[in-house]
Amino acid sequence: MSHRRLHRLLLAWYGRCGRAHLPWRKTRDPYRVLVSEFMLQQTQVDRALLAFEAFVQRFPSLESLATASTADVVRMWKGLGYNARAVRLKLLARTLMERFGGAVPSDEASLRSLPGVGPYTAAAVRAFAFDLDDAAIDTNVRRVVHRWLYGLEHPPSASARTLDADARALVPKGRGHAWNSGLMDLGAAICTARAPKCSICPIRTACAAAPIDAASLDAARRRHPRRRAPQEIVPFERSTRYVRGRIVDRLRALPPGKRVSLLDLHRELEPQLGERSIGEFGIVVESLVRDGLVAKSGAGLALRD
DNA sequence: AATCCGGGGGA
DNA sequence: TCCCCAGGATT
Numbered sequence: 670m671s672h673r674r675l676h677r678l679l680l681a682w683y684g685r686c687g688r689a690h691l692p693w694r695k696t697r698d699p700y701r702v703l704v705s706e707f708m709l710q711q712t713q714v715d716r717a718l719l720a721f722e723a724f725v726q727r728f729p730s731l732e733s734l735a736t737a738s739t740a741d742v743v744r745m746w747k748g749l750g751y752n753a754r755a756v757r758l759k760l761l762a763r764t765l766m767e768r769f770g771g772a773v774p775s776d777e778a779s780l781r782s783l784p785g786v787g788p789y790t791a792a793a794v795r796a797f798a799f800d801l802d803d804a805a806i807d808t809n810v811r812r813v814v815h816r817w818l819y820g821l822e823h824p825p826s827a828s829a830r831t832l833d834a835d836a837r838a839l840v841p842k843g844r845g846h847a848w849n850s851g852l853m854d855l856g857a858a859i860c861t862a863r864a865p866k867c868s869i870c871p872i873r874t875a876c877a878a879a880p881i882d883a884a885s886l887d888a889a890r891r892r893h894p895r896r897r898a899p900q901e902i903v904p905f906e907r908s909t910r911y912v913r914g915r916i917v918d919r920l921r922a923l924p925p926g927k928r929v930s931l932l933d934l935h936r937e938l939e940p941q942l943g944e945r946s947i948g949e950f951g952i953v954v955e956s957l958v959r960d961g962l963v964a965k966s967g968a969g970l971a972l973r974d
Numbered sequence: 975a976a977t978c979c980g981g982g983g984g985a
Numbered sequence: 986t987c988c989c990c991a992g993g994a995t996t
Binding site for chain 1: 978979980981982983984985
Binding site: 709713757784789790 | 989990991992994
C-alpha cells in the first residue's frame with residue numbers, strides 16, 4: 670500500500686517548519702548522532718541542546734570519548750539524569766575503538782550489540798547518520814501513527830507490534846532522515862499526547878483521528894487508564910533516586926583526585942537527605958558502585974575513573 | 975512482564 | 986502541587 674499523500678504532506682511540512690537546524694540534524698557524523706540519541710532518549714530537546722554542544726566540544730571525537738575518564742564523562746552529563754547512560758556511552762566508545770576500528774557500524778546487529786543501544790537507538794543511528802530507510806520508533810511515533818491509521822489511541826486499536834510494522838512500512842524510500850525527523854517534530858510540536866493541535870496539523874486531512882477534541886481525549890484517557898504500579902507513597906526526597914542524584918552531584922563537585930569517606934559524605938548530605946541511617950546510605954552508595962558510577966577504595970569515594 | 979534509572983516542564 | 990514524561994538493562 671502506498672502512503673504517497675502522507676509522505677507529501679509530512680515532508681513538505683518538515684521542509685517549512687521542521688527543526689533541521691538542530692546541531693545533530695545538521696551533521697551526519699555518526700559519533701555526534703550517537704551522542705545526541707543517548708541524550709534525547711531521556712531529555713527534552715531544549716535541555717539536551719546545551720548539554721550536547723558542551724559535550725561534543727569536550728569530547729569532539731569517538732577516540733577522545735574512548736580515552737576520557739568515566740568521571741569526566743559523568744561530569745559532562747550533569748543535569749541530564751540517568752547517569753548510568755553516560756557510563757554506557759563511554760563504554761560504547763571504547764568498544765567501537767577496540768572492536769570496530771573506531772567506526773560506528775551501520776548494520777543493525779552490530780549496533781544492537783553495543784552497550785546502551787536498543788531497538789530505538791539502533792534505528793535512529795541508521796536513519797540519522799546513514800540515511801537508511803529505517804524507522805526510529807518511540808512512544809511518540811507510535812502515538813502519531815496510531816492516530817493517522819486507526820484514530821484515537823484510547824483505547825488502543827492496534828498493538829505495539831502492529832504499530833511498529835506500520836511505522837516501518839511508512840518510511841519513504843530514500844528519505845529516512847527527513848521522514849524520521851519530521852515524524853518526531855510533529856509528535857513533539859503538534860500531535861502531542863495531550864491537547865494535540867489538529868487545527869494546524871499538516872496531516873489533518875489524512876488523519877483517522879482528526880480533529881481531536883482535547884476534552885474528549887482526556888475523558889477517553891481516564892476511561893482507559895494505563896496499568897500503574899502501586900503509587901509511590903514516600904515523598905521524592907525520601908526516594909532512592911533522589912539520594913543517588915545528590916550523591917553523584919556531590920562527587921561531581923569533588924576536585925579531581927580527591928576522595929570523600931562514606932561518613933563525611935553522609936554528614937555533608939544530611940541537610941538535604943534528612944534522617945537516613947548510615948547503613949541505608951551505604952546501600953545506596955553500593956548501588957552506584959554496581960552501576961559503574963562510583964569507585965570505592967580505602968581512601969574513600971569518588972566518581973569512577 | 976515488571977521494575978529500576980533523574981530531573982524538569984506544564985496542566 | 987500534582988501529573989507526566991522514555992528507552993534500555995536487569996531479573
